[in-house]
Amino acid sequence: MNRSSSSEAGSNAISGGMRSGDVRCLCAKLSVVRKSWTDDNPGRRFYGCPNPKSNSCDFFKWFDIGRPYGWQKTSLLEARDLIREQEEELKKLRAMVGRDGKEEENKKLRAMIGCDAKEMESKMLQLENENKKLKQELAVSYGKEKMGRQFVIISWVGFVCVTAVVVNALK
Incomplete structure (x- = not known):
């Protein structure tokens, strides 16, 4: 027999899962006894593979x-x-209770985050202003460094020119 004969007209075909004594499935494991909850076989027990999610073993009896x-x-x-x-009603009720229970906690968290957010926003503005000042100082520093390099280069060029004139004059 195959598995399809147990699930002709229902959605939840199996439940339970007690071990059978001596019946082994096609993959040589001890089978388990389950209950069919199809419309054709409600409450009827059957042997099945202990690993029903692996499609490799289709044992059914x-x-x-x-x-x-x-x-x-x-x-x-x-x-x-x-x-x-x-079960559906319980799921809905649990969801409602979960939402209501968490709503109060969420309000507290929002209030805490709101205070922290204002503090963080002011801190962020302060840091942005400090960042702008540092960038300006860096630009000024680069300008001074560039002028210093130019001064050194011009000084060396002048030194070389004066040295060349003196050497030429002594010849």
Whole structure:
């Protein structure tokens, strides 16, 4: 048998996962007993691979011999649907409580960040002004250095010229 026979008309095909005693799957591991929650086989147990997420092993074998029918099948389907509805409602309620509980904390954080943001903004403006001043000082320093280099170069040129004139005059 293949896995598709257990999941014909439902969305949540398996649940549970107790170990079976002696039945091994196709990958030689001990199989686990799970429950099918499809519309055709609600609550019916079957053997399956302990690693259902690995698609390499498609082992499937019914644990329960008979299929559910009649009022038992109807009751199981109703219980399954009720459980799903309640799980969804719980998720919504938890999300609402989580948001409300965190909202107060978020307000406190925003207030703290708001104060810090104003302080940081003033500090940033102060640092930007200091940065501008330092850039201006650096530009002035570069100008002075350039003038110093030019003075040294002109001095050397003058020295060489005077030396050449003196040497030429002594000849």
